[in-house]
């Protein structure tokens with residue numbers, strides 16, 4: 001599913017009327033109608049006319065931009081359908097947008113009750129409150145007058161128990177970054193237009209959107225954003241498209257030969273988890289290379305399907321016999337590891353997956369130009385200081401922070417844009433393991449994971465993900481498809497487990513459910 005940023009939405013707003021001779025008003029009409037449909041989907045609004053609900057109404061709080069104008073359209077349609085509505089204007093209507101002015105006129109002509117916020121004090125009769133104060137047109141942080149209104153809504157909903165619906169995005173949410181301004185209200189529902197807004201999928205924005213419903217705009221906006229950077233959700237629909245049936249004649253020789261290099265005296269479990277996950281994900285042959293000192297322990301503990309060998313000074317022969325090499329889980333942070341990673345980087349020409357300590361060993365590999373971010377010059381945002389061959393890199397935020405030499409907080413605020421810049425500049429597939437995880441591709445496409453749960457916050461989950469992604473590569477999937485499918489399968493498996501046990505399930509449990517997830521994906525297509 002497509003994801004739109006604030007800039008995309010503003011671009012659509014500007015380009016669709018020009019390119020197709022479709023007035024913005026039509027998009028707005030569809031948006032308002034979509035909001036009405038969503039309300040009907042959740043409430044029997046005609047009950048408002050029955051005796052026991054006498055005097056009750058749907059309350060629209062409208063700002064004076066096009067977000068408020070969407071609310072006016074919805075109010076007009078509901079009125080025509082016999083649903084009692086009241087519109088309360090917040091701000092100076094004389095300074096409203098052109099479309100706001102014309103929608104307001106239409107509402108008034110229909111006899112809709114329109115009043116100003118300072119005169120309104122009838123919260124007890126509101127059954128639903130629809131917030132159209134500000135949407136993608138938010139500038140800077142919320143003004144104090146808007147914060148006060150949002151605060152009033154919050155107090156009143158505690159007292160009277162009505163649901164709060166946001167139009168497009170909750171007021172105060174940055175539709176691109178997911179950052180929220182002081183005073184932003186956590187809504188029960190958000191009806192967003194055209195496609196999911198990126199800010200509703202990123203934290204803390206994800207916490208304030210409530211149930212998000214996408215209302216179509218009814219115009220061909222997808223064609224208009226072909227040349228812009230694309231962002232999609234990782235979800236069941238995408239995973240079903242990517243997964244392939246195995247041919248009936250597939251044997252271990254065609255399902256890949258995978259090498260995982262990892263482990264150290266203090267971290268024996270990490271390579272075991274990665275290796276076992278690879279087997280459960282269908283890799284034909286899986287070999288672990290671990291330090292000689294722990295080879296025996298690993299052999300004794302791992303499932304017999306995984307072969308175990310030892311790391312040597314020259315890994316080139318071991319690597320060359322494989323069709324994918326993953327390096328990093330549990331290797332430790334010694335100088336020998338740096339030498340080992342460097343030698344794999346220079347001698348190994350197989351598809352590579354770099355994880356955990358292998359990423360740490362690389363040190364800083366690029367420089368962020370924060371001034372470019374301020375000036376909006378995306379091309380200057382990130383520059384490479386150390387080249388990496390085409391590969392999959394799977395850092396968590398701490399590891400990514402070291403790679404690009406920026407604090408985690410900064411990364412969280414600029415999450416998608418910096419992941420995109422990194423993948424493009426290094427020409428790698430980046431799996432950034434945050435909440436939510438992202439996959440960024442060399443062509444600038446970014447996928448945002450929409451599934452998974454907090455039970456996944458356990459040591460060893462990342463090792464399992466490395467095993468899954470590597471196993472998909474070994475079976476012939478491209479690096480990018482393996483990364484996207486890997487993230488899906490990993491999270492979905494954890495979601496199956498969390499149905500019975502919200503947390504406390506283990507990375508090994510996740511591995512054991514991979515087959516069930518793959519079965520679901522294949523089964524749904526039959």
Ligand SMILES: NC(=O)C1=CN([C@@H]2O[C@H](COP(=O)(O)OP(=O)(O)OC[C@H]3O[C@@H](n4cnc5c(N)ncnc54)[C@H](O)[C@@H]3O)[C@@H](O)[C@H]2O)[C@@H](O)CC1
Pocket residue numbers: 009010012013027028031063064065066067068070091097133134135136137138139140141142143146167168169193217
């Ligand atoms: N992009 C599109 O294609 C479409 C957009 N539509 C709607 O249009 C909206 C965007 O409309 P606009 O660009 O007019 O902008 P908005 O209406 O989202 O925001 C502008 C209004 O918010 C106020 N405002 C701005 N910053 C503020 C702040 N920091 N604190 C308090 N108030 C602030 C302004 O004074 C103005 O009244 C979308 O969110 C969506 O609801 C829909 O009509 C459908 C089509």
Ligand SMILES: [K+]
Pocket residue numbers: 067131132133134135166167168169170171
């Ligand atoms: K809003």
